[in-house]
Amino acid sequence: MSDEQELGITESKQYNTGEWYAEVVQKAGLANYGPEGMSGFIVTRPRAYALWERVQGFLDAKFKSTGVQNAYFPLFIPESYLEREKDVVEGFDPEVAWVTHAGHQELEERLAVRPTSESIIAPYMAQWVRSHRDLPMRVNQWASVVRWEATETKPFFRTKEFLWQEGHTAHATHDDAWEETMTRLEQYESVYEDLLAIPVLRGAKPEHDKFPGAHTTTTVEALMPDGKSVQGATSHHLGTSFAEAFDITYTDVDEESQATHTTSWGLSWRALGALIMTHSDDQGLVLPHTVAPEQVVVVPIWQADTQEKVLEYAESITEELEADGIRVELDDRDERNPGFKFNEWELKGVPVRFEIGPNEVDDDVVTVVHRPDGESKEVPREDIAETVRAEFDEVYAKLYATAEENLAENVREADSRADILGTIGQHGGYVKAPWCGDEDCEAEIKDQIAAEIVMVPLNDEEAEIHGGEECAVCGDDAEETAYFAKSY
Amino acid sequence: MSDEQELGITESKQYNTGEWYAEVVQKAGLANYGPEGMSGFIVTRPRAYALWERVQGFLDAKFKSTGVQNAYFPLFIPESYLEREKDVVEGFDPEVAWVTHAGHQELEERLAVRPTSESIIAPYMAQWVRSHRDLPMRVNQWASVVRWEATETKPFFRTKEFLWQEGHTAHATHDDAWEETMTRLEQYESVYEDLLAIPVLRGAKPEHDKFPGAHTTTTVEALMPDGKSVQGATSHHLGTSFAEAFDITYTDVDEESQATHTTSWGLSWRALGALIMTHSDDQGLVLPHTVAPEQVVVVPIWQADTQEKVLEYAESITEELEADGIRVELDDRDERNPGFKFNEWELKGVPVRFEIGPNEVDDDVVTVVHRPDGESKEVPREDIAETVRAEFDEVYAKLYATAEENLAENVREADSRADILGTIGQHGGYVKAPWCGDEDCEAEIKDQIAAEIVMVPLNDEEAEIHGGEECAVCGDDAEETAYFAKSY
Numbered sequence: 001m002s003d004e005q006e007l008g009i010t011e012s013k014q015y016n017t018g019e020w021y022a023e024v025v026q027k028a029g030l031a032n033y034g035p036e037g038m039s040g041f042i043v044t045r046p047r048a049y050a051l052w053e054r055v056q057g058f059l060d061a062k063f064k065s066t067g068v069q070n071a072y073f074p075l076f077i078p079e080s081y082l083e084r085e086k087d088v089v090e091g092f093d094p095e096v097a098w099v100t101h102a103g104h105q106e107l108e109e110r111l112a113v114r115p116t117s118e119s120i121i122a123p124y125m126a127q128w129v130r131s132h133r134d135l136p137m138r139v140n141q142w143a144s145v146v147r148w149e150a151t152e153t154k155p156f157f158r159t160k161e162f163l164w165q166e167g168h169t170a171h172a173t174h175d176d177a178w179e180e181t182m183t184r185l186e187q188y189e190s191v192y193e194d195l196l197a198i199p200v201l202r203g204a205k206p207e208h209d210k211f212p213g214a215h216t217t218t219t220v221e222a223l224m225p226d227g228k229s230v231q232g233a234t235s236h237h238l239g240t241s242f243a244e245a246f247d248i249t250y251t252d253v254d255e256e257s258q259a260t261h262t263t264s265w266g267l268s269w270r271a272l273g274a275l276i277m278t279h280s281d282d283q284g285l286v287l288p289h290t291v292a293p294e295q296v297v298v299v300p301i302w303q304a305d306t307q308e309k310v311l312e313y314a315e316s317i318t319e320e321l322e323a324d325g326i327r328v329e330l331d332d333r334d335e336r337n338p339g340f341k342f343n344e345w346e347l348k349g350v351p352v353r354f355e356i357g358p359n360e361v362d363d364d365v366v367t368v369v370h371r372p373d374g375e376s377k378e379v380p381r382e383d384i385a386e387t388v389r390a391e392f393d394e395v396y397a398k399l400y401a402t403a404e405e406n407l408a409e410n411v412r413e414a415d416s417r418a419d420i421l422g423t424i425g426q427h428g429g430y431v432k433a434p435w436c437g438d439e440d441c442e443a444e445i446k447d448q449i450a451a452e453i454v455m456v457p458l459n460d461e462e463a464e465i466h467g468g469e470e471c472a473v474c475g476d477d478a479e480e481t482a483y484f485a486k487s488y
Numbered sequence: 489m490s491d492e493q494e495l496g497i498t499e500s501k502q503y504n505t506g507e508w509y510a511e512v513v514q515k516a517g518l519a520n521y522g523p524e525g526m527s528g529f530i531v532t533r534p535r536a537y538a539l540w541e542r543v544q545g546f547l548d549a550k551f552k553s554t555g556v557q558n559a560y561f562p563l564f565i566p567e568s569y570l571e572r573e574k575d576v577v578e579g580f581d582p583e584v585a586w587v588t589h590a591g592h593q594e595l596e597e598r599l600a601v602r603p604t605s606e607s608i609i610a611p612y613m614a615q616w617v618r619s620h621r622d623l624p625m626r627v628n629q630w631a632s633v634v635r636w637e638a639t640e641t642k643p644f645f646r647t648k649e650f651l652w653q654e655g656h657t658a659h660a661t662h663d664d665a666w667e668e669t670m671t672r673l674e675q676y677e678s679v680y681e682d683l684l685a686i687p688v689l690r691g692a693k694p695e696h697d698k699f700p701g702a703h704t705t706t707t708v709e710a711l712m713p714d715g716k717s718v719q720g721a722t723s724h725h726l727g728t729s730f731a732e733a734f735d736i737t738y739t740d741v742d743e744e745s746q747a748t749h750t751t752s753w754g755l756s757w758r759a760l761g762a763l764i765m766t767h768s769d770d771q772g773l774v775l776p777h778t779v780a781p782e783q784v785v786v787v788p789i790w791q792a793d794t795q796e797k798v799l800e801y802a803e804s805i806t807e808e809l810e811a812d813g814i815r816v817e818l819d820d821r822d823e824r825n826p827g828f829k830f831n832e833w834e835l836k837g838v839p840v841r842f843e844i845g846p847n848e849v850d851d852d853v854v855t856v857v858h859r860p861d862g863e864s865k866e867v868p869r870e871d872i873a874e875t876v877r878a879e880f881d882e883v884y885a886k887l888y889a890t891a892e893e894n895l896a897e898n899v900r901e902a903d904s905r906a907d908i909l910g911t912i913g914q915h916g917g918y919v920k921a922p923w924c925g926d927e928d929c930e931a932e933i934k935d936q937i938a939a940e941i942v943m944v945p946l947n948d949e950e951a952e953i954h955g956g957e958e959c960a961v962c963g964d965d966a967e968e969t970a971y972f973a974k975s976y
Binding site for chain 1: 538559601612631
């Protein structure tokens with residue numbers, strides 16, 4: 001196989017989204033599939049792990065500036081602990097990986113590899129929280145969890161092990177817990193909108209789809225170009241149900257024992273899946289400068305007689321960008337021609353390319369090319385670091401605008417069962433419809449086209465139901481506005 | 489139990505080191521023991537995890553500036569993969585936690601929870617390395633690993649699950665791999681000496697104690713105040729043995745296939761154990777400012793009539809330090825007296841305390857107290873942030889000097905078996921002795937006082953054996969200078 005063939009993306013994003021996605025992930029060097037006997041696991045290669053590190057750094061700084069502390073809890077959870085959390089164990093039981101032996105010994109009690117850690121975090125929080133002075137208590141863990149789902153592997157979207165963070169907090173009042181829930185939801189929104197160039201919708205999950213025992217489950221939802229929604233992250237107001245089950249109580253100012261109000265919230269590497277899926281194209285990966293491992297690639301274009309001056313100019317520019325803290329790569333490989341290099345760096349998702357030939361040197365300029373739209377311009381050599389930051393912002397704005405347009409065009413309204421089915425069937429995207437609140441009405445849609453209610457809006461104005469509206473499915477009085485969509 | 493009793497350390501570092509250590513870990517809020525049924529596991533509380541984050545941040549920046557990329561490999565390793573690495577599986581077999589079931593299904597092949605990841609990393613590196621242009625390849629992973637040791641738990645020193653990093657690299661030549669091995673060893677040395685205020689010795693493990701198949705295993709060793717050595721981190725030159733076992737080969741410039749020369753290197757949270765053990769005292773934890781979650785605590789001391797002016801002054805100082813990027817805590821709790829606060833922050837290891845009463849306000853000064861020696865001085869209010877940084881350096885220098893003195897006083901020489909046994913028995917510490925290189929001579933010492941050869945120095949001058957020297961144990965010709973010590 002020649003290098004050229006190896007680099008090219010052969011599948012089409014528009015017509016064959018799943019295969020295209022898998023090909024981008026593999027050819028852009030993001031991930032490999034796990035070993036034989038471990039289908040569903042992936043190896044996260046440095047280029048993808050670097051993306052995760054940027055998501056982690058961005059979010060962790062927000063967490064820390066708002067009172068969150070990181071901690072680390074054991075990887076294993078005794079079966080009896082998982083069982084204390086009955087509702088959850090019902091959910092996870094078929095997906096738990098069980099450690100039954102250590103060395104040559106069988107364990108007395110088998111241990112779950114954590115599918116989520118609240119059943120081991122909650123008992124410790126119960127020990128640590130004693131008085132109202134200990135509240136709020138906020139603990140977060142960055143780790144991997146394992147859920148043995150039998151479905152097809154899709155790197156970052158669906159894997160048996162995935163990286164995530166889970167935060168758990170306890171508060172004195174219901175309102176404090178609600179404020180916490182919304183603080184985290186806003187921070188997740190910011191990850192998508194300010195770091196990944198993906199607009200999201202904020203909403204709440206319908207009653208029947210909440211985290212078991214939760215008062216409210218909130219979500220940010222991102223619309224993929226293929227018309228499916230991705231649940232980007234969730235933030236749960238758990239009320240006092242968790243605190244009561246695990247005895248997370250505190251002594252108030254009057255020396256009375258009170259149950260705390262708790263929250264939990266999590267974001268996984270699915271955010272990387274949404275990033276790759278949203279912006280990339282048939283040339284490969286597309287990344288905003290905020291997360292790109294290389295923000296600029298400098299490609300010198302020379303003939304034998306111009307090599308020296310072109311290289312010298314390209315090197316001085318590279319050094320200037322580096323000194324300014326910009327992640328830049330000078331591709332001065334002798335054995336590759338410029339066309340090959342353009343393709344390779346496009347595949348890898350570098351947002352800005354500098355092309356530098358003898359003309360650029362003579363005119364004291366740089367030719368700047370944007371990924372993904374190929375927009376090209378000459379800019380002065382002077383103040384190049386400042387200029388390139390403006391180019392980054394332009395590229396970011398383009399990526400965001402494209403995604404925003406896709407979202408705006410794909411929120412439609414429907415007022416009947418046929419309309420919901422027809423609209424999603426034809427266009428994908430979100431369909432807003434008045435809904436009675438009954439799970440059965442969602443089930444009817446789900447059975448027919450595998451679309452579900454991904455959220456009800458949190459914005460009061462939008463959520464409001466006007467007198468006399470009827471559920472689009474059953475015709476009973478409507479209680480809420482539901483967003484129906486197919487989802488990842 | 490009163491708060492005062494809860495805060496006090498009751499064990500003695502000097503006379504009861506093990507119990508004292510466990511008490512400091514617990515009362516300074518660093519870790520709790522794992523749940524019932526999971527002895528050997530610990531819960532790493534935020535104050536300890538923050539220390540780990542600083543170690544990680546310091547080392548990760550060094551790695552990245554020297555060409556290392558992070559990646560993430562699956563938590564599980566198929567048994568057949570572990571078996572390919574025969575020497576290692578012999579070593580880990582009795583310590584492996586096995587996943588045998590997923591959900592309600594028994595797995596066809598059981599999966600090891602990683603005790604270390606080289607057996608899964610190596611096959612992927614073999615795929616990724618093709619040409620000399622791909623070299624050097626450097627991959628690092630930050631993760632937890634599980635080794636089911638039956639010995640007694642000692643938080644951060646001996647736990648069934650621990651946090652660490654493991655780096656794996658491949659190089660074109662033996663010399664490149666040696667340079668890599670030493671680069672990492674120097675970076676580990678820097679973690680101890682420049683971040684944790686602990687001097688270390690650099691050495692190599694004796695032939696029989698090398699990583700299986702390694703060409704050379706290098707180590708940094710730290711001497712604890714109780715006279716035992718801690719293996720602080722290891723860096724292995726693996727030669728071509730690993731590359732040959734896993735087929736990590738490359739095509740050289742002449743299109744010939746060649747085996748790579750590989751290295752691996754790791755540092756675990758044992759570094760936190762060494763940190764706690766080295767500097768702390770009978771009042772609790774002692775930390776250098778480099779890693780302390782709070783670098784300064786400001787304790788205002790007021791009467792009713794001075795409260796307002798004292799608090800205002802304390803707040804303005806706190807704000808000024810914060811604005812300068814110093815981690816500072818103002819302890820303005822009304823319900824606690826200054827003495828209680830002093831004890832609590834001493835227990836928690838804050839390196840610098842500010843005491844601020846009406847006199848300080850009137851004189852426009854601050855009383856500064858160092859942890860651990862209680863040295864106290866008045867400094868001007870002006871330029872307080874600059875002043876406090878100088879105080880940090882002074883405290884750091886004191887901690888380092890104490891540890892260095894302990895090390896210097898506890899490297900002794902011996903030239904006979906009785907001398908080795910007697911010296912270690914009486915003083916602990918290191919005993920340097922000429923050694924023939926035979927494992928049996930170490931075994932004789934080990935059997936009698938559980939001391940072993942922790943290293944042979946890497947420094948050529950020190951390692952050199954002068955003509956005619958004899959092995960202190962058997963009297964045959966000496967080949968090396970061995971450092972005997974008891975170790976953690």
